[in-house]
Amino acid sequence: MKRRELITHLISEISSYMLESDPMRLVISLHQEEDGLHLSVMDDAEHTDAEIEQMEKDLNSQKRPELAGYYGAMTGHDLLGSSRLNLLGWQVKHTDVTRIDKGIKIDFWLGGDNFDSRQFNIPEKK
Amino acid sequence: MKDEKKLYLFFPFLIASFVAAAFAYDGIAALKGFLKLQLMPSRLLSDFFITAGIGPSFLNAAVVGFSGFLLVILTKTKLSGPTFAAVFTMMGFGFFGKTLLNILPILFGVFLAAKYTQKTFREYIIIALFGTALGPLVSAIAFELGLPLPLSIILGAAGGIFTGFLLPSMAVSMLHMHQGYNLYNMGLTCGFLSLFAASLLKAGGASLDNVSYWFSGQPLLLELLVPVISFILIVLGLMDGGVKSLSDFKKIQTQTGRLPSDFIDSTSFGGVFINAGLIGLVGAMYIHFVGGDFNGPVLGGLFTIMGFSAFGTNLKNAWPVVIGVIVSALIFKIPLDSPGVQLAVIFCTTLSPIAGQFGILPGIIAGFLHLLLVSQSGTWQGGMNLYNNGFAGGLTATFLIAFFQWYRTNKKENRLR
Structure with missing residues (x-):
């Protein structure tokens, strides 16, 4: 899949998910590098701790190439039913979900082996 | 482990x-x-x-x-x-x-x-x-x-x-x-x-006439195969996690089953084994009840739904579709023990995510249409695709999803104001 297609599908799926909470504000920010990219999505909707925990779990699930290579093609094509974060989780390198003043911010990091996501201030694992 | x-x-x-x-x-x-x-x-x-x-x-x-x-x-x-x-x-x-x-x-x-x-x-x-x-x-x-x-x-x-x-x-x-x-x-x-x-x-001149080899004997090995494996699965599932396996089995029943739903990933091996065992038992009991045949195709079908009990099928999302097939067979006077209906009842669970996502009535409608289509689709493809029910199920799902999508988009309350 070309980079442009991948980005479009990822944005479509995550924005569809965020819009299910009916936010009044949704900001999508994209930073591209040669070997990777950083996608950040912010909203101002209410999210419970349990929901955030589940999001973290789905988005940072074990990488599943056998599912990503086939069912991953459904990402961003969701027209009926609820959005599914696990489709995204299989395809990204790392995800952070953090609370902001109002709502949440989700940071996606994608890239090949050469992509050093620390350059984008990704939190160091302790 | x-x-x-x-x-x-x-x-x-x-x-x-x-x-x-x-x-x-x-x-x-x-x-x-x-x-x-x-x-x-x-x-x-x-x-x-x-x-x-x-x-x-x-x-x-x-x-x-x-x-x-x-x-x-x-x-x-x-x-x-x-x-x-x-x-x-x-x-x-x-x-x-x-x-x-x-x-x-x-x-x-x-x-x-x-x-x-x-x-x-x-x-x-x-x-x-x-x-x-x-x-x-x-x-x-x-x-x-x-x-x-x-x-x-x-x-x-x-x-x-x-x-x-x-x-x-x-x-x-x-x-x-x-x-x-x-x-x-x-x-x-x-x-x-x-x-x-x-x-x-x-x-090119090939004759792809319908083939029909359907074993009707009832050796004990074939009758007991699925119930025994199902029983083993349930016991293994219970031994694995006990109460947690039962709780995971219940959790599986709440999932829509829409692709890709990996029940082992979202719950546990124990819950999935109980789901697989119960689906196998219910399927085998149904075939026994209607006087069906425990032959190659039926056993193949039962194995398939047991497998998919880890990947989309659960008892809750399967039954409306099965009822739809049975209603369709009764209305059109197709015997429940005929080969086509036996197989359709088992394999129609390919459409169980429709019942899981949209509810009982859409599930029954899906099953109803599925039997009508699957009766014809085998001839269309010359019998060379073994998953004929998956073929008919895919066409049925595409038809229904297109309609649901149109209906939902155009409902007055969903329109952009």
């Missing part, structure tokens, strides 16, 4: 049991029959219990299942919901349609497609395993066109490799059509490809 490791023990046990059953039933003749079976046509509906015998069929199912299991191991794919479903399905269809000889070219074709797109074979492994539904296409070219044997086998293999190569591109497009509401997406994919293959072969 991690869940995956338990599956690494379970499948060899199951496959070894099949080998033991084959030799216990037919002795060394099982091996001779198995070798003979490789050179036989296998289009729908070819019950290997008739064309080859019970022992050879068990041996074939074991070998076909083992080849799938081996590929999962060799590609280092996680043994979880989809691979659990794939190995079970391959074993089941080893009773009626898949042989080692006719699946290998398909697998190789998908492998070449992965190489061509510079992907790992693991990324296409699910497509490859389920794509073996086109095995009868290979056998049809090799053994039904009346060509001299060495040449026909080469042509059959070439046809299989070519269709295998096409499968990944088709599979993804088909997925978009029904948006994950048909569990047997490869059934739709292989059916779609078979339409073209059948048209080509018929244009």
Whole structure:
């Protein structure tokens, strides 16, 4: 899949998910590098701790190439039913979900082996 | 012990049991029959219990299942919901349609497609395993066109490799059509490809008349096979986690099942084994109740739904679709013990995500339409796609999803103001 297609599908799926909470504000920010990219999505909707925990779990699930290579093609094509974060989780390198003043911010990091996501201030694992 | 490791023990046990059953039933003749079976046509509906015998069929199912299991191991794919479903399905269809000889070219074709797109074979492994539904296409070219044997086998293999190569591109497009509401997406994919293959072969003068080999005997081994495996699954599930397994089983019932729903990943091995065991038991009880036949196709079907109990099917989302098929059969006066209805009742669960997502009535409608379509779709594709119910289910799901989508988009309260 070309980079442009991948980005479009990822944005479509995550924005569809965020819009299910009916936010009044949704900001999508994209930073591209040669070997990777950083996608950040912010909203101002209410999210419970349990929901955030589940999001973290789905988005940072074990990488599943056998599912990503086939069912991953459904990402961003969701027209009926609820959005599914696990489709995204299989395809990204790392995800952070953090609370902001109002709502949440989700940071996606994608890239090949050469992509050093620390350059984008990704939190160091302790 | 991690869940995956338990599956690494379970499948060899199951496959070894099949080998033991084959030799216990037919002795060394099982091996001779198995070798003979490789050179036989296998289009729908070819019950290997008739064309080859019970022992050879068990041996074939074991070998076909083992080849799938081996590929999962060799590609280092996680043994979880989809691979659990794939190995079970391959074993089941080893009773009626898949042989080692006719699946290998398909697998190789998908492998070449992965190489061509510079992907790992693991990324296409699910497509490859389920794509073996086109095995009868290979056998049809090799053994039904009346060509001299060495040449026909080469042509059959070439046809299989070519269709295998096409499968990944088709599979993804088909997925978009029904948006994950048909569990047997490869059934739709292989059916779609078979339409073209059948048209080509018929244009070339081949006669792809309907085949109907349906075993009606009731040996105890065949009647008890699914109930015994189901019972073992339930016991293993309970031993694994006790109350937690039961709680996970309940959690599975709340999931829509829409592709891709890996129940092992979202719950546990214990919960899935209980789900698989109960689905197998209910299916076997239904067949027994309507006076059906525990033959190759029916056992294959029961194995398939047990496999998909880890990847989309649960009791709650399956029953409305099954009721839909039964209602359809009763209205159109098709006997419940006729082969088509027996198989449709089992395989219609390919549409269970529709009931899981949209509710009971849409599920019943889906089942109702499914029986009507599946009665015709086998002839369209020349019986070369073994997942004929997946083909019909995919068309039914596409039809319903298109309507639901239009209805939802145009409902007054959903319009943009």
